[in-house]
Amino acid sequence: MSEIVLALNDLEAGYGRAALVLRGLSVTVEAGQVVCLVGPNGAGKSTVLRVASGLLAPRSGTVVLSGEDVTGLAPQDLLTRGLAHVLQGHSVFREMTVAENVLLGGFTVRDGALLARRAERVKELFPVVGERWGSIAGLLSGGQQKQVEFARALMLEPRVVLLDEPSMGLDPRTTQTVFDQIDLMRRTGVAVLLVEQNARRALETADVGCVLDLGTVHISGPARDLLADPRLGALYLGGAARG
């Protein structure tokens, strides 16, 4: 068994005084593994990522990153420990250039030479980032913006990346590119915790799938097995998986 880079244990979390969104949820992600969270709207998928990256403090449970309990730490503290989070929708700094966006991914790094080397590396991983280096990020297409966000997230060479609905609003061809790049992250040794509405496509890419419902993991297992699991069809895919 590979090293566990991220373990979410018995998480309970919610927004303000409202009812709990996560109810005793546990998920583990191993090094170089893509774990995919699927489930209906309101199941708590994005909330899992927000708790894991420190944007939302859990009411109970723990977040363990590379063996260290990091529950309640701020996003910047988790970032420097090797966890990056790409938000749902578009989160580029729209009025800045692609270069500024990517270099801000290394905001916590003071070594200019190191930043330049990292920037060259992400340009190799995401060629469109290099091609549009001087362009205003807000003027790029949705798929290109997503790649800028990926590049920005990889500037600190994280051990685990949280991706929230990376294919949202993208056409099928661009969606394919995005999933190819998730595969690329895995091949470079980065663990990925992926939340995705496009469940079938996500499970085809992931190593492990977790089906969430009402804030807890309902079913989990190897992603390809889940695709054929009739319980998944009944719960989420509207019976399509049964065939």
Add this chain to the structure above:
Amino acid sequence: MTLLLQGLALGVLTGGLYALLASGLSLYFGVMRVVMVAHPAFLFLAAYLTYTLHTASGLDPLLALPVTVPLFFALGVAVQRLLVARLAPENLPMMSVLLTFGLALVIEGLLGTVYTGSYKSVSMDYATRSLTLGAVRLPYDRIVAFAVAALTLAALFTILLKSRFGRALRATIQHREAARLVGIRTERVTGYGFGVGLATAAVGGSVLALITPFFPAAHWAWIGKLMAIIVVGGLGSVLGAALAAVMLGVIESLVLVTVDATWATMMFYVFLFLTLIARPQGFFGGRLAQRF
């Protein structure tokens, strides 16, 4: 023709001061979605401090800046941390109007108590002289005020565009959550952003003391103009605010010399309504709909 040229020149000089003040106001809104009604009240607070330093020691208003700018920066950070940060985020623009309206009243009251309601002014010997360029006469005090405003704006833009703090501030303005996720301590940056905004009021106050007499309630005449400028420029866009300020300063001045003072002031609101009708996101960037 001479009158028009004179109006144009004075308009540019006044527009420079508007640009400085509107940039500060735009910064608050960009960073925090705070409508800072008290910005001109702080401007006049700075003018009175400058007046006090001048009457006590004969200090040139511009030499008061090393005192007032750091003081107002610290005051801005304190106002943000102790007051604005406590407002409910879901109603921030509206609640900030109420809070800063209250702040403006407090400052006005304090100034009235300490300095009385009568006009004060700072008079330097160069204020009575002017530079003649052909048919146009430019008072030296206005030229100095414009130069200080322009230099401050240039420094502000350099900080915003080139410094690490500036990048963090712009990132916070453009996407606060993404900024947190790249390691920017957005709360701290927001406090410093507020401080920078108030520091521009300190510069503006010293400049204002140099060019015009003032009294404690004079700030109310400024807030409407400055709000109109930042809407025309595009809410949250510092560059847009600066450009709109110079444009409206020139228009105000031209209308002043060709029509009258009432219509000159009215032009700010005419352009405000035209902007809201034709281009609600402002003419130089910004996205009014999204930012509210």
